[in-house]
Amino acid sequence: MSTASPPLERAPRGARLSLPRIPLGTAATALLLLVLFVVDLNVQPGLWDVDQLGMLVQTALPLVFVAAAQTLALLVRGIDLSVGGVFAIANTMTAVWVGADGGWLMLIAVLAVGLAAGAVNGLLISYLNFQPFIATLGTWTAYSGIALMILSTDGGMVPTVLSDMLYASWLGIPSSFWIVLIAFLLWRILRASRFGHQLLAVGDDEERARLNGTPVRRVRLLVYALAGACAAAGGIMLAGVTSTGSPTSGDGYILLSISAVVIGGTSLAGGRGGFGLSLMGVFSLTLISDIVTGANLDVWVSVAASAVLLLVMVTIRALADRRTARSAA
């Protein structure tokens, strides 16, 4: 371990080891995704049609954004359970406050609300020293209550600009692909930025990041704020896809997002992983449930397969990590 690394340059412990390890993990996840995709193509031959495939990607869009939020939190060695509440606030706001005639500016305002809600988490965690799990457990409940205040039962009207955009195609490719692509590019830009380096430095080794002059508290605050905005984007997407608002829609996404991100390969120990991996995790889960539906299997098969997949992926990584740790010693 070198202690003299210049600030802002990411120097993970054992950079030497990370070279063969990280691509291996990525390859494993990509292989898994490929296998599932091939199986799904056999079960649902309709997926050869790009529009059909676009519909499948569209159903995954809400989870894509919640997983982005969860990835950010996990990367700084945290967790965000409040994504469910922020998601629900954004979802109900889109259906009630923005309404059928609302425009993009109002949707951006909804994202800003998500940003603010996330910033509250960040304040609790960074400045009041709450454990991330506890802070977001509390705000999840509070935010779910706010969503219920906005809309007490399912309903409302979703802006037509949003649903039109979601069901449109550009250059013959369904918009859902473009949305995922843009989200991924935004992540790459973020990751390459100064802030992205700081984010990974804080997650990798907080103490060293602090000694290197990284404003650890501010970085963490910003990360949770961004996570809030991402979760809100997920809520907006679900409203657009389903054309309705639901105050309880977010709860199912909390544990699902953790599963997707961990299957992708982002570590709970922070500093390792990224949104690209999480995307693969999200689509693996989406494909599993699509395969189960296509093969007319009972719904429990999908639940069991997702859980087994989570266990297998995380066990393989734990064993591989232990082996590299042992060979390094």
Add this chain to the structure above:
Amino acid sequence: MSRLRGHVSVSTASAFGLCAVLFLIATIHSSGFASGGNVRQLLVFSAFIGFAALGQTVVVLSGGLDLSVPWLMAFGGIQLSHWAGDGMPGGVAIALVVLAGAAIGLVNGVGVAWLRLPPIIMTLAMGGLVQAYLLSLGVLNTGGSGVPHAAEAAASDRIGPIPVVALVWLVVAIGIGIVLARSAAGRRVYAVGANDEVARLSGIDVGRVRLAAYALSGASAAFAGVILAGYVGSTYLDIGAPYLFASIAAVIVGGASIMGGRGTYWGTVAGALTLTVLSAMLPLFHLSDAGLKVVYGVVILAGVWLSQSGGALVARLRQRSSSPTPASPEVKSVEP
């Protein structure tokens, strides 16, 4: 160690204090709140949380977390109805369900202790597997008739003015309190939670402590599911859903540290009572379900802050005044 105990008793006492203050406010606002019937109701509801959070407390003390609690509660009710429907006597079925819950919890323990999987992930996946199993049973629409009489009796019988559930809970709490505070097993749980590497080096079988903690959590969650199903009179898949939040919140409001090594079951008991009194009193103040949730969330954050900041704040101030750059409290494990 004695300083540590001091903090614990302060936070347990403050959790009971918070509960008492809330109860007083509610009673002043409407005198019916302190009536025998209402207090009995509160005790029974608290017992559901108390049992769901029993194993959770030990798991948290040992440095883990159990997210499979809500699914094990659903398992407790649904599997019970299933077996009772097949003609198994109620008492036997309850005992078997609790044992099966312990076995499922044991698998959690194997994942955490031997495969070294993060507890959140292991118990999340196990929750998924239990959910899948319950879905595959296909008996989710069991009506009230499906819950055996023994479970209904366990949930509603009284001895004198006091519900049996509350008495059982009291006895169990005294037992667990003694085991955690006085026995060698209890000391091992705290040692593993405080620092598993140090615990291992001082000769404690860390894996066995973890296995036992998760098995206890599985058993207590399944039992909570049994009495909850008995009280509701029917079972459904989401019956345990509120208890993911409640079981963890009770532990935390009771003053335990989510990082492990600090807390008591009596704190959890106070936490369970506080949560129950809070959700029962908020409707008196004409709060809608929505407002109730908001206040619930805020009060829990405030409660955690109060119960944890007292000792921690003092310690941090002391640390800050003694050394300008506090070293990381985590002791990184070093493979020999």
